[in-house]
Amino acid sequence: MVGEVNTMAQKITISPVTRIEGHAKITIHVDDAGKVQDSFFHVEQFRGFEKFSEGRMFYEMPQITPRTCGICPVSHHLASTKACDVIAGTTPTPTAHKLRELMHMGQMIQSHGMHFFELAGPDFIFGFDADPKIRHVGGIIQANRGPGDQGRQIARLRPGDHQASWASAACTHLRRARWRDAAAARPKTASGFSAAGRSHRDDDGGARVLQGLGRATRRW
Amino acid sequence: MGKVSVATQWLESCAGCHMSFLDIDERIVELLKHIELSSSPITDMKHPPGEGVDVGILTGGVGNEEQEEEAKLMRSRCKILIAMGDCAVTGGICTMRNFFSKEEVLRRGYIETESTVDGEIPQHEDLTPLLDQVVGVGDVVPWISILPGCPPSADAIWFVLAELLEGRMPKLEGKVLKYGMDGG
Numbered sequence: 001m002v003g004e005v006n007t008m009a010q011k012i013t014i015s016p017v018t019r020i021e022g023h024a025k026i027t028i029h030v031d032d033a034g035k036v037q038d039s040f041f042h043v044e045q046f047r048g049f050e051k052f053s054e055g056r057m058f059y060e061m062p063q064i065t066p067r068t069c070g071i072c073p074v075s076h077h078l079a080s081t082k083a084c085d086v087i088a089g090t091t092p093t094p095t096a097h098k099l100r101e102l103m104h105m106g107q108m109i110q111s112h113g114m115h116f117f118e119l120a121g122p123d124f125i126f127g128f129d130a131d132p133k134i135r136h137v138g139g140i141i142q143a144n145r146g147p148g149d150q151g152r153q154i155a156r157l158r159p160g161d162h163q164a165s166w167a168s169a170a171c172t173h174l175r176r177a178r179w180r181d182a183a184a185a186r187p188k189t190a191s192g193f194s195a196a197g198r199s200h201r202d203d204d205g206g207a208r209v210l211q212g213l214g215r216a217t218r219r220w
Numbered sequence: 221m222g223k224v225s226v227a228t229q230w231l232e233s234c235a236g237c238h239m240s241f242l243d244i245d246e247r248i249v250e251l252l253k254h255i256e257l258s259s260s261p262i263t264d265m266k267h268p269p270g271e272g273v274d275v276g277i278l279t280g281g282v283g284n285e286e287q288e289e290e291a292k293l294m295r296s297r298c299k300i301l302i303a304m305g306d307c308a309v310t311g312g313i314c315t316m317r318n319f320f321s322k323e324e325v326l327r328r329g330y331i332e333t334e335s336t337v338d339g340e341i342p343q344h345e346d347l348t349p350l351l352d353q354v355v356g357v358g359d360v361v362p363w364i365s366i367l368p369g370c371p372p373s374a375d376a377i378w379f380v381l382a383e384l385l386e387g388r389m390p391k392l393e394g395k396v397l398k399y400g401m402d403g404g
Binding site: 015 | 230232233234235236237238239240242248249252256257260261262263264265266283284286312313314316317319320324325326328329332333344346347348350354370371
């Protein structure tokens with residue numbers, strides 16, 4: 001965990017901070033007597049979503065905002081989806097609402113499993129002072145070969161993106177279908193676009209999924 | 221043959237490419253029989269070791285001075301450099317800020333956002349200055365192979381690593397070659 005020590009400036013730098021999402025650096029300023037004068041946690045990365053999201057079509061946001069964070073993309077996706085609901089004046093159906101919740105719970109299970117077992121866990125299992133060359137998920141996997149094989153179990157505990165992406169696709173298509181309905185209800189201009197903006201392209205796909213969801217819901 | 225050492229680093233990115241790497245799930249057990257994980261955001265080794273690694277993987281674009289240094293350091297310490305994910309390949313979503321000045325972008329983020337009260341743009345000697353423009357890794361250092369996608373699927377990452385381990389340069393086509401977002 002020890003970073004580079006710059007004795008000239010009496011500054012300890014830990015950079016980058018690993019096993020976290022994001023890009024952080026810690027600097028600790030120490031005086032001649034070895035006492036800490038000041039310490040900083042620097043969040044280094046700044047990408048400017050606040051600016052470059054301005055003026056874009058609102059329905060792009062559920063695709064853009066998840067790129068804020070690759071570890072919790074679902075939260076950003078759903079937050080912007082809610083904003084889209086408000087702009088479009090729609091209320092999600094109970095089915096859509098449940099799908100969103102399901103998707104968010106899936107992310108929580110995945111994210112917690114990953115944070116503990118793949119990122120922070122090795123520190124606790126090997127101890128903080130263990131050699132960084134083994135103090136990571138690969139070290140755990142290699143230390144536990146055989147029938148007990150905890151490493152393989154750890155990898156399995158984090159269920160991957162399959163469930164979440166299924167729910168995501170369903171929500172996206174459901175949303176599109178609703179926009180299509182809303183767009184169809186608006187008066188058309190001569191160019192064929194609705195007066196309030198372009199109607200969404202993927203009309204047929206949305207309708208198909210909506211029909212599929214309808215059938216699935218009835219079966220439940 | 222000894223193990224192939226692999227170092228990874230994320231630059232101006234969301235970490236999603238590394239998450240997609242972990243999405244190879246239990247195949248990581250098989251992978252670790254053949255590779256040795258060196259410096260990476262998912263280990264606690266900070267930088268590629270001085271003796272170098274066989275494969276270096278960079279994700280994310282280059283948007284500040286430190287990221288530029290990191291990219292150059294990785295290039296100088298690895299034999300094969302892979303630019304992984306759209307941000308590393310083209311600058312990706314991060315390049316959307318290139319339409320504005322960095323002052324404009326910082327002011328909007330730290331001062332003008334609706335929820336901010338008495339905001340200020342952080343300034344400190346230890347903080348890395350932003351570059352005027354975000355660029356892909358290839359604009360800073362030459363890569364050997366690319367793996368596009370936002371993020372590239374776990375299967376695509378597995379394919380590239382497996383090909384390299386077989387001693388072949390990965391040839392991306394069909395499902396593993398994809399720019400942009402999945403299912404968007």
